[in-house]
Amino acid sequence: MPRVSQDHLDARRSQILDGARSCFARHGYEGATVRRLEDATGLSRGAIFHHFRDKESLFLALAEDDARRMAEVVARQGLVQVMRDLLAGEGDGPDHPAHWLGTRLEVSRRLRTDPEFRARWAERSQALTDATRERLRRQHDAGNLRDDIDVDVLTAFLELVLEGLVSHLAMGLPADDLGPVLDLVEESVRRHRRSG
Amino acid sequence: MPRVSQDHLDARRSQILDGARSCFARHGYEGATVRRLEDATGLSRGAIFHHFRDKESLFLALAEDDARRMAEVVARQGLVQVMRDLLAGEGDGPDHPAHWLGTRLEVSRRLRTDPEFRARWAERSQALTDATRERLRRQHDAGNLRDDIDVDVLTAFLELVLEGLVSHLAMGLPADDLGPVLDLVEESVRRHRRSG
Numbered sequence: 001m002p003r004v005s006q007d008h009l010d011a012r013r014s015q016i017l018d019g020a021r022s023c024f025a026r027h028g029y030e031g032a033t034v035r036r037l038e039d040a041t042g043l044s045r046g047a048i049f050h051h052f053r054d055k056e057s058l059f060l061a062l063a064e065d066d067a068r069r070m071a072e073v074v075a076r077q078g079l080v081q082v083m084r085d086l087l088a089g090e091g092d093g094p095d096h097p098a099h100w101l102g103t104r105l106e107v108s109r110r111l112r113t114d115p116e117f118r119a120r121w122a123e124r125s126q127a128l129t130d131a132t133r134e135r136l137r138r139q140h141d142a143g144n145l146r147d148d149i150d151v152d153v154l155t156a157f158l159e160l161v162l163e164g165l166v167s168h169l170a171m172g173l174p175a176d177d178l179g180p181v182l183d184l185v186e187e188s189v190r191r192h193r194r195s196g
Numbered sequence: 197m198p199r200v201s202q203d204h205l206d207a208r209r210s211q212i213l214d215g216a217r218s219c220f221a222r223h224g225y226e227g228a229t230v231r232r233l234e235d236a237t238g239l240s241r242g243a244i245f246h247h248f249r250d251k252e253s254l255f256l257a258l259a260e261d262d263a264r265r266m267a268e269v270v271a272r273q274g275l276v277q278v279m280r281d282l283l284a285g286e287g288d289g290p291d292h293p294a295h296w297l298g299t300r301l302e303v304s305r306r307l308r309t310d311p312e313f314r315a316r317w318a319e320r321s322q323a324l325t326d327a328t329r330e331r332l333r334r335q336h337d338a339g340n341l342r343d344d345i346d347v348d349v350l351t352a353f354l355e356l357v358l359e360g361l362v363s364h365l366a367m368g369l370p371a372d373d374l375g376p377v378l379d380l381v382e383e384s385v386r387r388h389r390r391s392g
Contacts, residue, residue, distance in 0.1 A: 028305055098308065099308070102304050102305055102308055103305075105301040105302070105304045105363065106301070106302060106304070106305060108298050108301045108302065108363070108366045108367045109224055109298055109299075109302060109366075111367040111368055111369075112294065112295070112298055112366060112367060112368035113368070118367075118368055118369075122369075149376070149380060150376070152373070153373075153376045153377055153380060154380075156373060156374065156377045157377045157380050157381070159360075160357060160360040160361060160364060160374070160377055161356060161357060161360055162360070163359075163360035163361075163363045163364050164356040164357055164358070164359035164360030164361075164363065165356060165359075165360075166363070167301065167304070167359045167360065167362070167363040168356060168359050170304045170305075170308060171304045171307040171308060171314075172304075172307055172308035172309070172314055173307075173314075173318075177348070177349075177352060178352065178356070180345070180346070180349045181349055181352045181353045181356055184345060184349060184350075184353050184384065185353070188380065188384040192388065
């Protein structure tokens with residue numbers, strides 16, 4: 001029996017994640033049945049659960065994937081840019097990030113009531129917090145950030161606004177007027193240069 | 197047959213709303229079955245649906261009730277105070293507002309995909325937006341607010357942070373460090389007095 005190459009395993013893993021993401025986005029967490037996951041990925045349940053222990057692990061792998069991709073944007077351009085990208089993705093298509101992000105809201109009850117699930121979730125979101133804090137520290141050292149407020153507070157502030165934006169988009173609320181709001185958010189963490 | 201007094205009707209309506217709120221908080225929107233709503237309110241389905249057309253209308257009446265109560269706090273103390281009150285309610289008890297507010301997140305898919313439901317929801321939340329804008333206008337006229345940013349943008353900013361806080365609490369994420377974040381939010385809409 002030939003050894004399966006790492007490339008092949010990685011490709012298969014990506015195929016599963018992509019299909020699962022759109023399946024969760026379309027049907028929600030509960031609605032993403034094993035049958036639908038098979039349809040969406042084009043793979044058998046045996047193949048899917050060879051790579052991921054169960055549906056929960058698959059879901060958390062997607063959350064981790066999100067956090068890592070957002071962290072990459074954060075490192076280069078900051079968390080407000082992540083928010084601008086989310087806003088720019090606005091529209092009605094089934095691939096709009098709101099559909100997937102909305103699925104995250106649907107598991108809020110589970111997150112609130114199941115400490116183990118919450119811990120696994122938090123672990124997987126940590127990359128984003130770390131990247132945000134790291135970026136703010138660098139901005140601070142470069143003199144671009146206000147220095148009267150702790151970097152941890154600024155990190156928590158930006159994350160709270162991101163959570164609000166995710167919730168807002170996931171609920172399908174009008175978002176065309178949020179650009180200037182993000183400008184205000186960005187300005188709120190910057191050093192205030194006195195003009196007068 | 198004696199005429200039922202308005203007081204009696206109002207009391208009955210409150211009884212239904214109180215029971216339904218805790219039922220939704222405990223079991224979620226889907227989990228709040230008619231049987232459970234009967235148990236929680238101590239009333240028959242006939243009595244409940246005499247006052248509210250259906251479960252959706254009951255749910256939206258609670259959203260309206262929230263918006264009105266928050267609007268009262270906003271009128272006196274502003275939207276940041278509403279957020280501080282939410283934070284202060286933190287804890288693990290079943291009556292914590294996070295449990296009820298979490299139920300609102302669970303309907304996000306429905307809000308996103310059902311324009312009629314979204315319109316009914318928006319109509320019922322309008323009181324809060326109106327109160328926030330009104331309060332900010334008064335603060336602006338009193339010279340307490342920054343005047344370089346439109347009041348509508350400041351309103352949307354505060355509402356976005358509130359959405360983030362609701363989501364954060366509903367997910368059971370740690371919130372003990374959010375006080376200073378709300379200070380920053382408050383300061384971001386205030387007039388900046390130059391100290392130097």
